[in-house]
Amino acid sequence: MKRIQLGNTVFEGENDVYLLDGETTALVDTGVALPGVREELVGGLADYGLSFADVDAVVLTHWHPDHAGLAGEVQAEGDADVYVHEADAGLVDGTETPLFTDRDLQHETFERWGMPAADQKRLINFFDAVSVDLSGRPADVTTFADGDVIEAGGVALEALHLPGHTAGLSGFAFDPRTVPEHNPVAGADATEEAFTGDALLPKYTPNVGGADVRVDGALAAYAESLARIVARDFDAAHPGHRRQIDEPSRRAATILDxxxxxxxxxxxxxxxxxxxxxxxxxxxxxxxxxxxxxxxxxxxxxxxxxxxxxxxxxxxxxxxxxxxxxxxxxxxxxxxxxxxxxxxxxxxx
The missing domain is CATH 1.10.10.10 (Winged helix-like DNA-binding domain superfamily/Winged helix DNA-binding domain)
Structure with a gap:
């Protein structure tokens, strides 16, 4: 397993894309569809002798552009399967419109929050400045649900639905001993790690409520997701931004508190x-x-x-x-x- 870090000037810090290159080649997340970031992903894959065309599968933690934006481009070059939770699928395949570009949803949401007109305009201007092509090319997707197992990059990934930050945000549990070139954090006894996307981050607390306005009861949903992470007691978590988390249960309990x-x-x-x-x-x-x-x-x-x-x-x-x-x-x-x-x-x- 290799971590490829990509620039991100729009959202919260560098993005982590994970390359699994066992019997097949897979990516967990892809980065945002901006030209400079695309070239970073191209270069990161080239460091391992790979290109977009070599990718057999893309497994997405959630629909946000900084995680899913390049999925359609990767798929277009090599016909990769793109996996995403069913609740986020429409925002990856282009059948749903995100808040960034949906004027009616923007107005309804901002009015409900009591946002002054001047600040609404300021935020809409920001969206207009950064969201042109931000979500990238739509992808043909294969949906999954909680508990499904996806075989990607020679690794069995168990989907864990962890909603809150987005409706379909999912982590993926795996046995680290089955991952080529990956040393389990706790040594030979380590039996379960997880990709957590933005459900669990090492520094900031993931935004809840604004990051996906489609989520009903977003805070309650996220609290249950954190409790689920604590209960699984993973040996390590590999987040969507920044560094590996060596005590995921403790980090999840800290965010809950x-x-x-x-x-x-x-x-x-x-x-x-x-x-x-x-x-x-x-x-x-x-x-x-x-x-x-x-x-x-x-x-x-x-x-x-x-x-x-x-x-x-x-x-x-x-x-x-x-x-x-x-x-x-x-x-x-x-x-x-x-x-x-x-x-x-x-x-x-």
């Missing part, structure tokens, strides 16, 4: 203000935002408000929310894990 802390902070904001929109809560949490974060900030705030509304802690008041329970049991709003007493997500970003 981070969302408990953030939920308490949202309750404090509402207690101080009386009522607030997602946009106003975002400003209290994150301050002034630029570029893609103008989407992610209020989206994250909305996911927490929506989670609290579902639990009866807050209730909608137009586009705003007001507190009806000032002292809820926040821990009860999230799944528990065996690591809850040994992690602290208060300073996670």
């Amino acid at each position: 981070h969302h408990r802390h953030r939920t308490r902070r949202v309750i404090e904001v509402l207690g101080e203000s009386g009522s607030a929109t997602a946009w106003e809560v975002s400003a209290a949490l994150f301050g002034s935002l630029e570029d893609i974060h103008v989407l992610h900030g209020p989206g994250e705030a909305f996911s927490h408000l929506d989670h609290l509304a579902e639990a009866g802690v807050v209730e909608p008041d137009g586009t705003a929310y007001r507190l009806v329970d000032s002292d809820p049991d926040v821990d009860a709003l999230f799944p528990t894990t065996p690591l809850d007493d040994v992690v602290d997500g208060s300073d996670n970003a």
